[in-house]
Amino acid sequence: MATTVMVLNGPNLNLLGTREPEIYGTDTLESIEAACRKRAQGLGLNIEFRQTNNEGELVDWVQEASRSVQALIVNAGAYTHTSVALLDALLATDIPVVEVHLSNIHQRDEFRQHSYVSKAAEGMICGFGGIGYELALEALAKRLGTILEA
Numbered sequence: 001m002a003t004t005v006m007v008l009n010g011p012n013l014n015l016l017g018t019r020e021p022e023i024y025g026t027d028t029l030e031s032i033e034a035a036c037r038k039r040a041q042g043l044g045l046n047i048e049f050r051q052t053n054n055e056g057e058l059v060d061w062v063q064e065a066s067r068s069v070q071a072l073i074v075n076a077g078a079y080t081h082t083s084v085a086l087l088d089a090l091l092a093t094d095i096p097v098v099e100v101h102l103s104n105i106h107q108r109d110e111f112r113q114h115s116y117v118s119k120a121a122e123g124m125i126c127g128f129g130g131i132g133y134e135l136a137l138e139a140l141a142k143r144l145g146t147i148l149e150a
């Protein structure tokens, strides 16, 4: 059976490339997706890569992921810091969740230093820009046994 990881991106991440490049870098979400696809292939994983600006859609996708894929990578953008609904959806899944942020949220505004997503995540990668998604894929490939070495 193919092992699939759903990669979910929240609000404003569609603007990557032009959005506050001094914080988020110049990679676009499309280029991050392309790098993830390439990396996933080498790791024996399929990916489903999505972005939405809507909280309810993120919740729906987490519920869908529980039924249809083997793991989740989540960068919930600002909903990371506000969404109990997203936390509840993540707590209801029994698949592994890795939280990713491009920026190091612990060096930023105080309100960004708390993450609801972290309460449901096995681990969190932040501060490495788009590479963080690839690191999360490596961690999951090891965790799910699609590769022996990462």
Ligand code: DQA
Binding pocket: 011, 012, 013, 075, 076, 077, 078, 079, 080, 100, 101, 102, 103, 104, 105, 112
């Ligand atoms: C972010 C950090 C959040 O605080 C912010 O609201 C984002 C992006 C990151 O990837 O660094 O939209 O999740």
